Amino acid sequence: MSFTELAELILQDAKVLDKYIQENNLPPPALDANGPARTLFTSQESLSARAGLLANTHKLHHLTQGPTAPWLGTVNGAFGDAMTSAAIYHFKIADHVPIGGGAPFEEVASKAGLALRDFKMIVRYAMSNFIFCEPRPGFIAHTASSKLLTENKLIRSLMSMGVDEIFPGIVKEIEALERYSGSEEPTESAWAIANDARSPLFAELAHHHPSRAENMAFAMESLATMFSDVIIVEAYDWASMGAATIVDVGGGKGFVSRQLANHFPQLSFIVQDLQETADAGRGQLPAELQDRITFMTHDFFTEQPVKGADVYFFRAIFHDWPDKYCIQILHNLIPALKNGAKIIIQDPFTSDPLTMQPWQDRECRSSNLRMKLFFNACDRETTEWRELIEKADPRFKLKGIKPRAREPGNEWGPKMALVEIVWDG
Ligand SMILES: C[S@@+](CC[C@H](N)C(=O)[O-])C[C@H]1O[C@@H](n2cnc3c(N)ncnc32)[C@H](O)[C@@H]1O
Incomplete structure (x- = not known):
């Protein structure tokens, strides 16, 4: 062309x-x-x-x-983007730039605790990405992107995930591949090596790094919804369930159950997660939802304690775990399942190869790389879902796998899969 x-x-x-x-x-x-x-x-x-x-x-x-673009991009662009966005986030540079006016470089550098020369290097590179602008020499002001960092908690949490969790993992990825290529152990991931972690990411953060755990929870929220709850609310015919109880397994602080409870007043929810997360969710639950949402500490690597529920819902859980752990999670449900119980899984979905433009593929494939870096896990394609469910137990009957665009209306973009399973026990 x-x-x-x-x-x-x-x-x-x-x-x-x-x-x-x-x-x-x-x-x-x-x-x-x-x-x-x-x-x-x-x-x-x-x-x-x-x-x-x-x-x-x-x-x-x-x-x-030309063909040098990706290679020059690595040494000229990608690393500069990473280095400067990390510095802007860490030194809270955006918070020190007055909204609506701007300020001299010296003033902002001093508030951020940076030498003027370092400050200039960082912000002038960032300006090439339209983060800050220099309306006159030596004077810094906001752009739409830099302002967003000051006012949007979800964007800040994404930056925290990048700077605190992804970047230290990147430098350990080659070591992880050298030592453990093909590993199905989350404690052998690049993130685990970088953090000298003895347990998988979420448990390690919850036990040892509570503020990073909090940021991670917000980052999940913004990534999973792309800032819109439509993807959750319209993913399934929730209204058809009537007055059902949904067990939201690994439901975090209850963000998804809260969205659903607001839209479907006949549904009740039991949100299960690790103790620190379940306690935090209970503490933040609005009074008007307290009769329909309860929180429970539960480790999904132990037997499911809520027996006979209509629906067990897993959202953005399976892509955090390699296959053998996903099978354990499913096995731990079996003693609780009544005949006809539904297992509904909503997870980021990797499109089948050669079905997307390179630009759209980037986001799917980078989500997949993130799962590798954090957990030695992956986002799954259609055939991988089928194989996983079949391997877990033939009584798990797969009803369907429906990919749906994560940005409402944009069928070209990254997708979430809605996997529906019925227990035929
Ligand atoms: C990617 S987040 C998804 C949260 C929520 N379902 C959502 O869609 O926003 C994964 C969740 O799994 C929880 N988790 C990790 N290990 C767990 C375990 N062994 N038992 C229960 N929950 C766990 C984490 O604390 C975290 O809240």
């Missing part, structure tokens, strides 16, 4: 987005501090055009740079 042909595809999609903005009286796209804090597209057509624009501009960028 020629440059012109590719650019024409980009132009077509750009026109769709501009038309959508005009017709819906939305603010024009802008990266400055007054720009919208998030993408405003919601119609199927606009989301599809946005996905096309991202895919084709990515391709055009690589074509224009």
Whole structure:
């Protein structure tokens, strides 16, 4: 495809987005501090055009740079992005820049506790990513992205996950692969090596690093929903269950059960998690939901204590565990299952190979790499789900695997799978 042909595809999609903005009286796209804090597209057509624009501009960028792009990107770009975003997060640089005005470099550097020269290196690189701007020499002000870090707890938690959990793991990944390639042990992951951890990530954080555990819980929330609860609420015909009790196994602090309880008043929930997390969830539960949501300490590597429930729900659990542990989790349910009980799993889904554009593949594949780095686990493809369930017990009858876009309406983007199993015991 020629440059012109590719650019024409980009132009077509750009026109769709501009038309959508005009017709819906939305603010024009802008990266400055007054720009919208998030993408405003919601119609199927606009989301599809946005996905096309991202895919084709990515391709055009690589074509224009030539085959050196990924390699130069590593030494010139990826490491700089990581280093500067880590420093901005760690030294809370965004918090020291006044919203609506800005400040001289010296003033912000001093508040952040950084030497002026180091500060300049960091923020001037970050500006190439539209994080901060320099409206006049030596003066720093916010852009939409830097401002977001000051006001959005979910974005801060994502940065915490990157800086505190992912980055130290990256430098240990080669060691982990050298020592344990193919391992099914979460305690042999790069994250475990970097943290000298004796237990898997969530247990290790809960027991030894409570503030990192808290950040991780928020990061899960923002990643799993992409900032929208539609993906949870519309994932299944929850209303069809009537007055059912759902056991939300590994339900964290109850974020998902709370969303569902708000939309489906006839449903009740028992949220199970490790003790620290279950206690925190109980403490944060709004009064109006206390009669329909209860918290329980339960380790899913022990027998399920809630017998005969209608539904056992696992959300973003299985992708944290290698196959042999997923099978143990399923086995521990068996003594509790009544005939016809449902096991509903919602998990990030890896698309089958060659079905997505490289740009869309990046997010799926990077989620998969994160699972490897943290736990020696993975996001599963359709065939991997089938094999796992069959291997666990033939009485687990797989009813269906439905992938669904994580960004509502964007069928090209990363997906969550809704796996429905019925117990035929
Ligand atoms: C990725 S989070 C998912 C949380 C929630 N289901 C959601 O979708 O937001 C994984 C959860 O599993 C919990 N967990 C890890 N090991 C566990 C265990 N052995 N027993 C029970 N929960 C566990 C963690 O504490 C964490 O809350």
